[in-house]
Amino acid sequence: MAAARVRLKNLWQEQQLFERRALVAGAIIGLLTLALIARLVVLQVLRYDYYTELSQGNRVRTEPLPASRGVILDRHGEILAENRPAYQLELVREEVPDLDATLRGLAALGLLPADELDDTRRLVRSRRVFDSVPIRLRLTEEEVARFAVHRFEFPGVDIRTRLARSYPHGELGVHALGYVSAISEHDLERIDRGAYAGTTLIGKLGVESAYERELHGTNGFREILVNAQGRSVERLGALVPELETRDPVAGDDLVLALDLGVQRTAEDALGANRGAIVAIDPRNGDVLALVSRPGFDPNGFGRGLTRLEYQALEENIDRPLFNRALRGVYPPGSTIKPVMALAGLTYGVIAPTDSRFCRGFFTLPGSSHRFRDWKRGGHGQVDMIRAIAQSCDVYFYGLASLLGAERMATFLGHFGLGAPTGIDIGGEKTGLLPSPEWKKRTFKRPAEQVWFPGETVIFGIGQGYLLVTPLQLAHMAAIIAARGRSYQPRLVTGIRDPQTRRTRELAPKLLEEIQVGAPADWDTIIRGMVAVTQGGTASASARGAPYTIAGKTGTAQVFSIAQNEKYDESKIDERLRDHAWFIAFAPAEAPRIAVAVLIENGRSGSGAAAPVARKVLDAWLLK
């Protein structure tokens, strides 16, 4: 019985057992294989579309092709802004045998700053091995040539050309043109981000900003095949995938009203003075010159200013970034006297021949306060023509009190004062056209809300609250020149298709014509303005001109210096001097140009501003 407890091997039974187990295993194997195939069917049949899309998204990347920005031309086709190749040194790490030696070699050639090699190395290392990394921007032609000679020593390093915005005339006309620079957070709010994919620069200020839409063009794109590292690959086995490409459409070119010659003359004439000049063709509103000095070189913004460079511009006491022509507001002084005279005629409060005796001061009835004339001792007996020619303050004090503040404000308003001129670039200031109603609205304390009769008196000679921009005065001068026909000032006159080179002319925009008592009233004040240059205040500047000039001088008192300027004993005096104005148009009989010149702290309209205006007139009329 003991043997029964020892289990013996039963070979037959064991064989059976094994075979059963093996068959079970086979069955399980079959089932698992079916499960596997079911899984594959799910992936490859049921979810085929889904995974195909994912796979497509993996390998195709869209690369934007930026459109080239439109070129800006002056009225004669001179290039004011264009796109020029800018050279930069780029390095592809995986093609460089020895990075350190290469960088040292480039530094030895003077192509890299030797003290920044560590930074450069870090920059290169931070990018993917096959990326082309710019290691030096803005190479000069000479540096390009120097590298070209040694190129064979530097595998993996090459010169790349990118298109950069270039302003061949530098500072010239910068306040009209504006500039381009990197797209800011603020810009992103006003543009379609999708349309700007691939665009790095955007117009800031001036024409560059106002016509951004026309200049920008339409970016294209190119689909490229990439591998897992994002490296572009040319082909994939024998398969040629369908890759879409859309060519960019270049931005439109702009033809400006600006005349480069007139602009240059105007800027040169201002010289080192701070000031502004605007010249307009009264026949259509074309802005022939728009100057604000000092200016700045817009080329720097495209390549990116350093913080220090920008700070220097920003903190410069002469404020070169400030567009005085559009945004500088000054009292117009005597320049508005012809318009005041016209108001007197229109409202019938005075006749051209009515004369008044000027003894050097004016008093209001019942008041002893003397409103002084600029000429001590007075001008004697003056009629309207003489009053304009001599800029007699007493005559206009009297006229002002006859007209009253409301009528003066209304009439000046017809000439565009107190409102934007509507010029086709942004940023212009409205200035200030005061009136009793305005005063009541603006001031809080009742004592300040009262309009005093004395304020009416000085309103008549363009002092007091009245503030204008140089652009507004040029616009006013153009309206007088055109005898009431008013055109909206414009910088852009045509849009040119870069492919066909065909220019679409933009029609000048005629504004509401100014109604006066009689057409002869225009002749009267124009005669007065001609008299200004013929025996009047600005005779010296008009001497020898082969055409008749109608003009008017002006001086604007400076009350205080701007608050952001530093206290500087030597500067203060100069900066407290009066601003000098001169407005003019010529030829007086059939005007082709109207101009306003402002020279900050220039003291005298006749002495400082009128000679500058004369040069501008000559530049346009005598070419």
Added chain:
Amino acid sequence: MYDAITDPSRTRRTVTATARMLASLKLDGPLLLGLALVAAYGLFVLYSASGQDPASVVRATIRLGLGTLAMLALAQVNPNFLRRLSPWVYVVGVVLLVVVEVIGYIGKGAQRWLDLGFVRFQPSEVMKIAVPMLCAWYLHERPLPPDGRSLLALAAIILVPVGLVAAQPDLGTALLIAMAGGLVVLLAGLQMRWIAGLAGLAAGTAWIGWGFLHDYQRKRVLTFFDPEQDPLGAGYHIIQSQIAIGSGGVFGKGWMNGSQAQLEFLPERSTDFIFAVIGEELGLLGLVILLLLYLFVVARAIYLAMQTQDTFARLLAGSLAITFFVYVFINAGMVSGLLPVVGVPLPLVSYGGTSMVTLLAGFGILMSLYSHRKLVGS
């Protein structure tokens, strides 16, 4: 050549001659054919998966040649000799594992291989065959199904190397070794109550073992359940391989035209994830053909195992056959997202590693076990 194909008598003669030659070489014709087809298919795919690199194909062919030599050699060995050799193979393997462990301890890092100068050699690979060999050797003389005492001994045989390999740490290989040994025990007729008990024990161990897993191992398991959680990290492999397979569709994108594979979106495309390359370039059709080839090999191997006549041969052959399928299933399951990512190559197709040699050596043993059988009753 024309004559050779059309002349029936000549063809028959050739077939007979081949069969005779194979028999004298102790090889099994159908199994050899199956293996050759899988290997050829593998080389064909590898050329594309390696990025059209002929050098890879050459190296893979050399490994295939080495494996074939090992198979040929082992097929000649008498099974009785193999059986007697089993304990020694096992002991040497365990000693090597300990040596690797010690070197790794001194070198302060994970260590899995021994550098023999001309070749790097993984002792854990040997254990994949040594463990089932010793298990079969142990059960050879004993009555089946194994009793409790035998099971304890078998557990020791299996767990010693498994523990050593797991400590390397190479959890995947440890599990595969445990499985190879466990299959012998299962085929030996382990009773259902034991199976149920062990399954329960495994579940419990998994529960507790979770706490002992390395972070990267845990992450692998977690990512398996939700790959999108970590699309650029641990989930990247799974997501990309599923995209590759799924976008292949029924007929595939064409050989060498798989964008996932050729543009390197698919990681480890020529090694662990070559299954996905097949799926992408040759489609569902290509995968099913491969799976059918594998099934043929496994079925033939199981058939051979059933034909053998002693316990050692049966158990070892059966274990080797099923193990082969398990490799296939784990790799395909992992690549297609059915199983977590574990580093198991696709048998005879994945590039690199010593697995190709080990696998073919296993088949050599299997053929030896079959072809040296005594024809009882004939």
